[in-house]
Amino acid sequence: MQLQRKKISRLGILWFSFLLMSLAVCGCGGNGQTQQQENKSVEEEAGTKEPAFSTESEALTVLFLDVGQGSSALVHQKDSWMLIDGGDREYSAYVVSFLKQQGVKRLDYVVVSHYDSDHLSGVVGVLNALECDQVLAPPDLGSDTKIFASFEKACEEKGIVPLNPKLGETFSFADSSFRVVSPAAYEYEDSNSNSLGIRLEYGDNSFLICGDCTEESEQDLLYQKVDLKSDVFAANHHGSRYSNSEEFLQAVAPEAVVVSCGIGNSYGHPDASVLLNIQKLGADLYRTDLQGVITAVSDGTQITFEQEPSMDYRSGTELREAGETGSAKEQTPETEAEGAENEEQKANGQGPELELYDDDVRSYGSGEQEYVLNTNTKKFHLPTCSGVQSIKEENRSSQTDRASILQQGYAPCQRCNP
Numbered sequence: 001m002q003l004q005r006k007k008i009s010r011l012g013i014l015w016f017s018f019l020l021m022s023l024a025v026c027g028c029g030g031n032g033q034t035q036q037q038e039n040k041s042v043e044e045e046a047g048t049k050e051p052a053f054s055t056e057s058e059a060l061t062v063l064f065l066d067v068g069q070g071s072s073a074l075v076h077q078k079d080s081w082m083l084i085d086g087g088d089r090e091y092s093a094y095v096v097s098f099l100k101q102q103g104v105k106r107l108d109y110v111v112v113s114h115y116d117s118d119h120l121s122g123v124v125g126v127l128n129a130l131e132c133d134q135v136l137a138p139p140d141l142g143s144d145t146k147i148f149a150s151f152e153k154a155c156e157e158k159g160i161v162p163l164n165p166k167l168g169e170t171f172s173f174a175d176s177s178f179r180v181v182s183p184a185a186y187e188y189e190d191s192n193s194n195s196l197g198i199r200l201e202y203g204d205n206s207f208l209i210c211g212d213c214t215e216e217s218e219q220d221l222l223y224q225k226v227d228l229k230s231d232v233f234a235a236n237h238h239g240s241r242y243s244n245s246e247e248f249l250q251a252v253a254p255e256a257v258v259v260s261c262g263i264g265n266s267y268g269h270p271d272a273s274v275l276l277n278i279q280k281l282g283a284d285l286y287r288t289d290l291q292g293v294i295t296a297v298s299d300g301t302q303i304t305f306e307q308e309p310s311m312d313y314r315s316g317t318e319l320r321e322a323g324e325t326g327s328a329k330e331q332t333p334e335t336e337a338e339g340a341e342n343e344e345q346k347a348n349g350q351g352p353e354l355e356l357y358d359d360d361v362r363s364y365g366s367g368e369q370e371y372v373l374n375t376n377t378k379k380f381h382l383p384t385c386s387g388v389q390s391i392k393e394e395n396r397s398s399q400t401d402r403a404s405i406l407q408q409g410y411a412p413c414q415r416c417n418p
């Protein structure tokens with residue numbers, strides 16, 4: 001808790017810290033620790049909430065967008081921008097307009113964690129709408145989906161050749177840098193396990209964002225002793241219980257965890273066991289399904305969240321059973337202005353399309369549907385899924401009762417959403 005207070009504070013504190021630090025840089029001198037202590041007393045008296053985002057700021061800002069059941073994060077410092085994933089197709093237009101609203105004209109980096117549509121679709125929208133210097137992504141391991149073809153086409157049209165960075169490669173981003181921390185190698189059968197993950201660093205602060213990294217991938221990173229320790233951790237795979245192992249969470253030892261998922265989603269994300277482990281770590285919880293966009297600002301010493309941590313530890317399944325589905329923002333706009341903004345967005349057709357996740361509108365039939373099981377990865381697919389071809393014969397079996405498949409501990413493939 002002590003560390004938490006020291007490094008992660010909340011609300012408008014940062015702007016006062018920043019102001020004081022700027023004064024110090026301008027000739028007041030003094031060591032960092034004293035400045036922090038001085039800041040505290042001023043901070044505590046400071047009641048006004050400054051905007052958490054300014055283009056003149058030297059701070060590193062990470063915005064976890066509210067893209068329903070998917071992931072997307074926008075990173076900014078000085079005049080540099082990076083997008084990490086872009087959410088699913090229903091949110092593509094929203095992500096593009098969000099970036100434009102923030103004043104993004106050119107992105108220094110677009111990072112694609114992997115090629116599942118809940119991460120890739122919005123990226124394609126963004127690549128088509130904005131300029132981008134460099135795309136970082138896993139190699140093409142037989143991704144033959146429509147959205148992957150659109151991604152390749154968008155890159156080609158912009159003259160971008162995506163880089164496939166390897167574990168340990170580092171890149172500079174304004175006054176920050178980021179290092180590739182996953183996967184150990186691009187050699188997994190499951191596309192989620194190949195998720196390209198980065199650890200973003202500014203001064204003493206760090207953020208870990210690894211897409212849909214799975215437990216097998218997490219295990220390999222732990223085995224390779226990859227330095228994962230980070231202040232803020234974007235929960236792997238939307239808080240799935242097939243990721244975010246206790247061991248992994250302990251290695252990251254985050255002070256705050258951000259879960260990006262759709263409220264009451266049919267996958268049950270975030271899982272109750274993962275939420276419990278986050279609680280056990282004593283980390284603050286933030287979740288896009290209940291809080292909308294989550295904004296974290298680092299001055300290199302402290303990370304300030306614009307939101308209060310969520311005290312709601314209900315799993316996706318619990319929320320779904322309670323009938324809570326749809327967007328948090330739609331249900332409870334935080335301020336009147338925001339409510340009005342949402343109305344405006346909706347009127348302009350820019351707001352996120354809600355509730356229409358594939359799984360919600362699909363009827364599961366009466367058990368006639370055949371599913372292909374991978375007994376090795378414990379995933380199941382539709383027979384038409386491109387992932388089925390790469391399942392080794394000895395690991396392949398087929399069943400028809402979806403409920404029973406789930407009961408046996410199989411997870412639905414995120415590509416075909418069986």
Ligand SMILES: [Zn+2]
Binds near residue numbers: 116118
């Ligand atoms: Zn995902």
Ligand SMILES: [Zn+2]
Binds near residue numbers: 114116191192212414
């Ligand atoms: Zn995925």
